[in-house]
Every structure is written in C-alpha cells, then in structure tokens.
Amino acid sequence: DSGVTQTPKHLITATGQRVTLRCSPRSGDLSVYWYQQSLDQGLQFLIQYYNGEERAKGNILERFSAQQFPDLHSELNLSSLELGDSALYFCASSLGTGELFFGEGSRLTVL
Amino acid sequence: GENVEQHPSTLSVQEGDSAVIKCTYSDSASNYFPWYKQELGKRPQLIIDIRSNVGEKKDQRIAVTLNKTAKHFSLHITETQPEDSAVYFCAASRVQGAQKLVFGQGTRLTINP
Numbered sequence: 706d707s708g709v710t711q712t713p714k715h716l717i718t719a720t721g722q723r724v725t726l727r728c729s730p731r732s733g734d735l736s737v738y739w740y741q742q743s744l745d746q747g748l749q750f751l752i753q754y755y756n757g758e759e760r761a762k763g764n765i766l767e768r769f770s771a772q773q774f775p776d777l778h779s780e781l782n783l784s785s786l787e788l789g790d791s792a793l794y795f796c797a798s799s800l801g802t803g804e805l806f807f808g809e810g811s812r813l814t815v816l
Numbered sequence: 817g818e819n820v821e822q823h824p825s826t827l828s829v830q831e832g833d834s835a836v837i838k839c840t841y842s843d844s845a846s847n848y849f850p851w852y853k854q855e856l857g858k859r860p861q862l863i864i865d866i867r868s869n870v871g872e873k874k875d876q877r878i879a880v881t882l883n884k885t886a887k888h889f890s891l892h893i894t895e896t897q898p899e900d901s902a903v904y905f906c907a908a909s910r911v912q913g914a915q916k917l918v919f920g921q922g923t924r925l926t927i928n929p
Contacts (some may be wrong), residue, residue, distance in 0.1 A: 707859065746921075748919040750918060750919070761915070803848040803865060804862050809858075
C-alpha cells in the first residue's frame with residue numbers, strides 16, 4: 706500500500722459525459738501528480754500541483770482540468786469524454802525529494 | 817520540452833541471464849533518475865533510483881548506471897527470475913523547481929523459464 710488513495714477504481718460512462726477522479730495523497734506529501742496510461746502505453750504526464758498551486762503542466766487536453774484543495778486532496782475533471790479518453794489514470798504524490806508514490810489508479814472506460 | 821527515450825520496447829531473456837534497458841534524456845538540468853516496475857494491472861513502483869552526483873548504484877540483483885555527459889542511464893538486472901517479468905519505466909526530473917517526472921515509453925521484460 707503506497708498510502709495514495711484514488712477513487713473510483715473503475716468508472717464506465719458514455720461519450721460526451723463528464724467525470725471526476727479523486728486522489729488523496731500520502732500524509733505529509735504536498736505534491737500531487739496526474740498521469741494517463743492508455744492500453745499498452747507509457748505514463749503520460751498531465752499535471753502537477755504543489756500545496757494547492759499548479760506547478761507543472763504536461764500534455765493535458767483543454768477538456769481536462771484539475772485542482773488541489775486546501776486539505777491537499779486533488780481532483781481531475783474530464784469533460785466531453787471521447788472514446789480515446791479510455792485509460793488508466795494514476796495519481797501520485799511526493800514529498801518533493803524525488804520519489805513518486807502511485808495510487809492504484811482509476812480505470813475509465815468510455816463507451 | 818523534456819524527453820526520455822527508452823530502448824528496447826520489448827525484451828525477452830532466459831531465466832538466469834542478465835537484462836539491460838537503456839534510456840537517454842534531453843534536459844541537461846535533470847538530476848534524478850528513477851526506475852519503476854509495473855506488473856500487469858498494478859501501479860508503478862520504484863525499484864531503484866540514482867542522482868546525478870553518483871555514477872552507479874546497486875541493490876542486490878539490480879544496478880543502475882548514469883553517464884551525465886552522454887545524458888544516458890541504464891538498468892541492469894542480473895540472474896533474472898520469472899518474477900522479474902513486468903514493464904519497466906525509466907524517468908528523469910529535476911528534484912527541485914518544476915519537478916515534472918517524465919517517463920520513457922517502457923520496456924516489457926519477459927523472463928523465459
């Protein structure tokens with residue numbers, strides 16, 4: 706158990722819909738990262754937050770947005786969903802010393 | 817922007833043999849280079865990491881080497897076992913500042929009994 710909690714574990718929805726993925730970082734970690742992993746693909750960096758502020762941005766679509774709340778949990782919002790958005794979405798947290806601790810992921814299926 | 821290239825994409829070795837996976841990175845300011853192992857359907861987990869002030873690091877059957885001049889680092893697994901079968905990802909980042917960890921494309925390692 707990494708200490709990073711992601712919900713929901715599985716989510717099935719239809720094209721055009723909107724979903725929210727939630728992440729609770731390890732106790733004490735201020736940084737939260739979101740990664741997208743499509744089938745048999747690598748880990749694509751989406752966005753990073755540090756203590757509530759956006760720190761770095763990757764190839765995140767305009768239809769996607771994220772935020773980190775004062776209690777340090779983070780949410781990733783995916784809207785106007787397309788078939789190609791089906792993927793495993795990982796959240797990770799870090800103390801800032803380098804190592805990332807990943808959650809179990811949220812598997813999104815768009816039908 | 818930052819880029820990490822990883823080779824090979826698939827690797828098959830006989831049990832007991834060694835496996836080597838290589839990565840190159842583009843951001844010369846990168847100073848932290850971790851390796852993650854991802855088993856099927858599971859989360860990536862750190863197996864070893866190296867920082868730029870060190871050229872080599874070992875942990876039992878696993879070793880990582882770093883050549884900062886060439887912007888190249890490698891993972892070496894010796895005496896491979898069936899449980900080593902997984903996808904391995906290299907990554908690079910700056911530990912400070914915008915600590916964006918950029919991953920390579922992954923190597924699917926299969927250990928044949």
